[in-house]
Amino acid sequence: MSALGLTVLLLLQAGPKPPPAKPAKPAAAATPAAPNPSVDKPPEKTDDDTLAAKKYFQWAQSLYKQARYSEAIAKFEEAYRLKPHPTIFFNIGRCYEQLNDIPRALKNYRDYLRIAPEAKDRELVSDAIANLERRLKEQGVQQLSVLTDPTGARITIDEKYMGLSPLSLELKPGNRLIGISKEGFESIDKNVVLSAEKSMEITISLKPKAPPVEVAKVTPPVLTPRADILKPVEPPPPPPPATRTYTWVAAAVGAAGLAGGITMGLLANSASMTLRGSLHDQAAAQGLHDRAASLGLGSNISYAVAGTGLAAAIVLFFLEPKLNAPKAVASAAP
Numbered sequence: 021m022s023a024l025g026l027t028v029l030l031l032l033q034a035g036p037k038p039p040p041a042k043p044a045k046p047a048a049a050a051t052p053a054a055p056n057p058s059v060d061k062p063p064e065k066t067d068d069d070t071l072a073a074k075k076y077f078q079w080a081q082s083l084y085k086q087a088r089y090s091e092a093i094a095k096f097e098e099a100y101r102l103k104p105h106p107t108i109f110f111n112i113g114r115c116y117e118q119l120n121d122i123p124r125a126l127k128n129y130r131d132y133l134r135i136a137p138e139a140k141d142r143e144l145v146s147d148a149i150a151n152l153e154r155r156l157k158e159q160g161v162q163q164l165s166v167l168t169d170p171t172g173a174r175i176t177i178d179e180k181y182m183g184l185s186p187l188s189l190e191l192k193p194g195n196r197l198i199g200i201s202k203e204g205f206e207s208i209d210k211n212v213v214l215s216a217e218k219s220m221e222i223t224i225s226l227k228p229k230a231p232p233v234e235v236a237k238v239t240p241p242v243l244t245p246r247a248d249i250l251k252p253v254e255p256p257p258p259p260p261p262a263t264r265t266y267t268w269v270a271a272a273v274g275a276a277g278l279a280g281g282i283t284m285g286l287l288a289n290s291a292s293m294t295l296r297g298s299l300h301d302q303a304a305a306q307g308l309h310d311r312a313a314s315l316g317l318g319s320n321i322s323y324a325v326a327g328t329g330l331a332a333a334i335v336l337f338f339l340e341p342k343l344n345a346p347k348a349v350a351s352a353a354p
Contacts, residue, residue: 069102069103070102070103072102073098073099073100073102073103074099074103076095076096076098076099076102077095077096077099077108079095080092080093080095080096080099080111083095084111084114084115087118089115089116089118089119090115090119092111092115093112093115093116096108096111096112096115097112106131106132106135106136106139107132107136109128109129109131109132109135110128110129110132110141110145112128113125113126113127113128113129113132113148116128117148117152122152122155122156123156123163123188123189123190125152126149126152126153126156126163126219127163127165127188129145129148129149129152130149130165130219130221132145133145133146133149134221149219153217153218153219156190156219157216157217159190160192161190161191161192161193162190162191162192162193162214162215162216162217162218162219162220163188163189163190163219163220164177164188164189164190164191164196164212164214164219164220164221164222165186165187165188165219165220165221165222166185166186166187166188166198166200166221166222166224167185167186167221167222167223167224168185168186168200168202168223168224168225168226169223169224169225169226170202170205170226171184171185171186172184172185172202173185173200173201173202173205173224173226174199174200174201174202175187175198175199175200176198176199176201177189177191177196177197177198177199178196178197179197179199185200191214192214193214193215193216194213194214195211195212195213195214196211196212196213196214197209197210197211198210198211198212198222200224200226202226204228204229205226205227205228205229206226206227206228206229208224208226210222210224266336267333267336267337268333270329270330270332270333270336271329271330271333272329273325273326273328273329273332274325274326274327274328274329274330274331274332274333275326275329275330276325276326276329277322277323277324277325277326277327277328277329278322278323278326278330279322280318280319280322280325280326281319281320281321281322281323281325281326282319283319284315284316284318284319284322285315285316285319287311287315288311288312288313288314288315288316288318288319289312291308291311291312291315292308292312294308
C-alpha cells in the first residue's frame with residue numbers, strides 16, 4: 021500500500037482532526053497486483069461507517085494497483101460517502117488521469133485543493149493541475165467551474181442552458197456571460213473572461229428574494245345622506261342626432277364633378293391619341309381637335325366643381341351640427 025493510502029487509512033480511523041498527509045505527486049499506475057480476497061469484497065453490513073469507509077478505501081487501492089481505475093473510482097466515492105475526506109478527491113483525480121479523462125481529473129484535483137487549502141502536497145497538486153490545463157489548451161478549450169450556495173441553481177452560458185450547479189465544463193476561451201437562477205432567489209448575470217492558459221472557478225452566493233409586501237386595502241367610509249334632503253336628479257335628455265344634409269349634398273356634387281372630370285379627361289385623351297395616331301383629312305382632324313379641346317375644358321370645369329364641392333363638404337361636416345343644435349332654454353328662478 022502506498023504511503024498516501026496508509027495515511028488516509030490513519031485519517032479515517034483517527035476522527036475529525038487527522039494529521040497532515042505526506043505530500044504525493046500524481047504518478048503512473050503501479051504494476052497490476054493480484055486480487056486480494058481479504059479486500060476485494062463488500063464490507064459487512066454490521067460495520068460502522070468509519071470501518072466500512074476504510075474497507076472501501078482499501079478495496080479502491082487494490083483495484084488501482086490492478087489498473088482497474090473505473091472500479092476504483094466507484095469504491096473511492098463510496099468511501100467518501102461513508103466518511104468524507106478531501107484526500108479521496110485527490111485519489112479519484114489520479115484514477116481519472118490514468119484514464120486520460122483530463123476534465124474530470126482536473127476537477128477533482130481542484131476540489132481537493134479547495135476543500136483542503138492547507139494541504140502539504142499543495143505545490144505538487146498545483147503542478148499536476150497546471151499540466152492538465154496545458155493539455156486542455158492544446159485542445160483549444162479550458163475548464164470553467166461554477167459553484168453556488170445553495171447548490172442546484174440553473175446555469176446558462178451565453179444564454180444557453182448548461183445544467184445545475186455545481187457545474188464544470190470545457191469552453192473555448194473568451195468572454196462569457198454566465199446566468200445563474202434558482203426559484204426563491206435573485207437571479208445573477210456575470211460576465212467573465214475565460215483564459216486560454218488557466219482554468220477558472222467562480223463561487224456565487226445567491227440572495228433570497230424579499231417577500232412581497234402586502235398593502236392593506238383601506239375602504240373609505242360611506243356617508244349616507246338623509247332621505248328628506250335627497251332630491252332625485254333627472255338625467256339630461258340625450259342630444260339630438262346630428263344632421264348633415266348639406267354636407268352630403270356638397271359631397272355628392274364633389275363626387276359627381278370628380279367622376280365627370282375623370283370621364284371627360286379620358287375621352288379627351290382618347291380623341292387626342294386618335295388624332296396623333298394616324299393621318300386624317302382636314303375636316304376629320306379639325307373635328308378630333310375640337311372634340312379633344314372641348315372635352316378637356318369640360319374635364320377641367322368638372323374638376324373645379326369637384327374640388328369646390330368636396331371642400332364645402334369638409335367645412336359643413338364640422339359646422340352643420342353646431343348650426344342645427346337647439347338653443348338652450350334658461351330655467352326660471354324658483
